[in-house]
Amino acid sequence: MNAEEKIVAKILERFPVLEGHVSIQRNQRVVVDYLVRRDFEKVLDFLAQSAGFTTFHLVIGVDNGDNLGFIYVLSNEENVLIFVKQKAPKARPNIKSICSIFPNALWHERELVDLFGAVVEELPPGPRYPLPDLWPAGNYPMRKEWNPAYLDKKTMTYRPPTAPAEGGESK
Numbered sequence: 001m002n003a004e005e006k007i008v009a010k011i012l013e014r015f016p017v018l019e020g021h022v023s024i025q026r027n028q029r030v031v032v033d034y035l036v037r038r039d040f041e042k043v044l045d046f047l048a049q050s051a052g053f054t055t056f057h058l059v060i061g062v063d064n065g066d067n068l069g070f071i072y073v074l075s076n077e078e079n080v081l082i083f084v085k086q087k088a089p090k091a092r093p094n095i096k097s098i099c100s101i102f103p104n105a106l107w108h109e110r111e112l113v114d115l116f117g118a119v120v121e122e123l124p125p126g127p128r129y130p131l132p133d134l135w136p137a138g139n140y141p142m143r144k145e146w147n148p149a150y151l152d153k154k155t156m157t158y159r160p161p162t163a164p165a166e167g168g169e170s171k
Contacts (some may be wrong), residue, residue: 056102
């Protein structure tokens with residue numbers, strides 16, 4: 001049994017409900033399909049505390065339509081990368097910070113807040129990143145519905161066209 005197969009077996013031994021949702025992508029790559037918050041937190045804690053995944057590399061945000069996805073990339077001493085995916089509804093994109101386990105996740109999680117509008121609970125206070133301080137509130141440039149053509153860079157305002165009122169014309 002190679003390293004990747006051992007990792008998958010260890011995960012499935014602890015979380016049998018994940019059968020069919022953990023796969024070996026290729027050599028040194030293991031993927032855990034999208035999990036809801038509660039399951040994600042349990043799996044991440046297990047990987048960090050019991051399965052030897054002690055290095056956090058990055059988190060990737062994706063817009064999947066009605067949901068936002070967050071793909072966390074960790075590695076172990078054998079240099080096997082594991083991609084653990086979490087999803088949250090775009091209407092309520094609350095996730096828990098992993099900074100208590102991996103302090104170097106701080107700036108990555110700030111990016112999720114600025115670029116995707118994620119609500120990262122327990123994120124330590126600090127400056128926004130990477131958008132400028134004057135960036136218009138409620139505008140998340142990595143969401144599919146956001147259009148850069150509507151951002152006035154001089155005034156830092158976002159002005160999408162207004163929808164026409166019933167029986168009226170658009171402004």
